[in-house]
Amino acid sequence: MFEQLGLIGCGLMGGSFALALKRAGLVKRIVGYSKSPSTTERARQMGVIDVEAPSALLAVSGADIVLLAVPVSATEASFKAIRHLLTPNTLVMDVGSTKRDVVDAARRVLRDHVGCFVPAHPITGKEVSGVEHADVNLYAGKQVILTPIERTFTVQLQKAVDVWTALGCHVVKMSPQSHDAAYAAVSHLPHLIAFAMINGIAGQDHGKEYMSLAGPGFRDFTRIAASDPKMWRDILVANREELLDQSRIFQKTLQSLENLITSGDGDALESLIEQASETRANWRIASQKSHK
Numbered sequence: 001m002f003e004q005l006g007l008i009g010c011g012l013m014g015g016s017f018a019l020a021l022k023r024a025g026l027v028k029r030i031v032g033y034s035k036s037p038s039t040t041e042r043a044r045q046m047g048v049i050d051v052e053a054p055s056a057l058l059a060v061s062g063a064d065i066v067l068l069a070v071p072v073s074a075t076e077a078s079f080k081a082i083r084h085l086l087t088p089n090t091l092v093m094d095v096g097s098t099k100r101d102v103v104d105a106a107r108r109v110l111r112d113h114v115g116c117f118v119p120a121h122p123i124t125g126k127e128v129s130g131v132e133h134a135d136v137n138l139y140a141g142k143q144v145i146l147t148p149i150e151r152t153f154t155v156q157l158q159k160a161v162d163v164w165t166a167l168g169c170h171v172v173k174m175s176p177q178s179h180d181a182a183y184a185a186v187s188h189l190p191h192l193i194a195f196a197m198i199n200g201i202a203g204q205d206h207g208k209e210y211m212s213l214a215g216p217g218f219r220d221f222t223r224i225a226a227s228d229p230k231m232w233r234d235i236l237v238a239n240r241e242e243l244l245d246q247s248r249i250f251q252k253t254l255q256s257l258e259n260l261i262t263s264g265d266g267d268a269l270e271s272l273i274e275q276a277s278e279t280r281a282n283w284r285i286a287s288q289k290s291h292k
């Protein structure tokens, strides 16, 4: 049981974590801070946090667990704001979608205290942001990737595993580099393609009309294009090298399909579609249940 969660960033991910931690009976008090005071106030009114803090430092004052749930570009500034109050016993985690940049910021800013930081990335979310969409069940049954570094304290890492497990998550550990390579392929590229697809269609003369005619295939394929622009700007730029590698692979694969369409090679086209269809039909989202 933790005494106090210091929550920096009372939005979708942070708010959902606060609700889940409280429901699990793992924390006595939640003190929250968001950049905009009206967000912090809203989080308290909604019962997501118990106390509003006027600064990140004050949210962390007295906290034995700290969660950074801010856009990845705000990680370094957040670490700077709280580093003076961190003790070797504090468990500090984040939920950022990229890990190499976050870990680099932690090394630069936290220095001797970097061991109490356990980088985390829950593989769950929504295309809507803000505390209004916080959901006590967001993390249940989902994967959480932890990317400890050589200096991460064993005790803190175990505490992090225990917290996420208690919230019903399946914990996976990997290096920040492997994380960023994998999520460039299965999260960042799909978002990039969804943004491009919507802009490509909406930018055409008859784009609006076409979109008014679209059905569930279009809806399912493009849901994530409605995601928060600033959050995704940060993610795509932070993981640009891995993302651009994946984008090149995608473009080559698309080109191969186009070539077969151009030449009218139906058999070869069918065989590539069959490959994709079988792969996707056999794919299941990883969850705690499927790992049992």
Ligand SMILES: NC(=O)c1ccc[n+]([C@@H]2O[C@H](COP(=O)([O-])OP(=O)(O)OC[C@H]3O[C@@H](n4cnc5c(N)ncnc54)[C@H](O)[C@@H]3O)[C@@H](O)[C@H]2O)c1
Binding pocket: 008, 009, 010, 011, 012, 013, 014, 033, 034, 035, 036, 039, 069, 070, 071, 072, 074, 077, 078, 095, 096, 097, 098, 121, 122, 123, 124, 125, 126, 127, 128, 129, 130, 131, 228, 231, 235
């Ligand atoms: N939304 C998703 O699907 C999803 C999934 C997994 C991980 N993430 C990661 O979670 C993090 C938070 O995303 P979210 O969806 O909760 O966004 P959100 O917009 O709902 O919440 C972010 C909160 O951080 C606050 N904030 C912004 N800059 C700040 C700063 N400098 N100091 C303090 N507070 C600040 C905002 O006011 C907001 O309350 C991001 O790093 C994102 O990459 C998001």
Ligand SMILES: O=C(O)C(=O)C[C@]1(C(=O)O)C=C[C@@H](O)C=C1
Binding pocket: 096, 097, 122, 123, 124, 125, 126, 127, 128, 186, 187, 188, 224
């Ligand atoms: O469900 C969504 O809307 C998401 O995009 C969630 C999603 C993803 O699967 O790509 C988005 C970003 C994350 O860092 C983790 C999960």
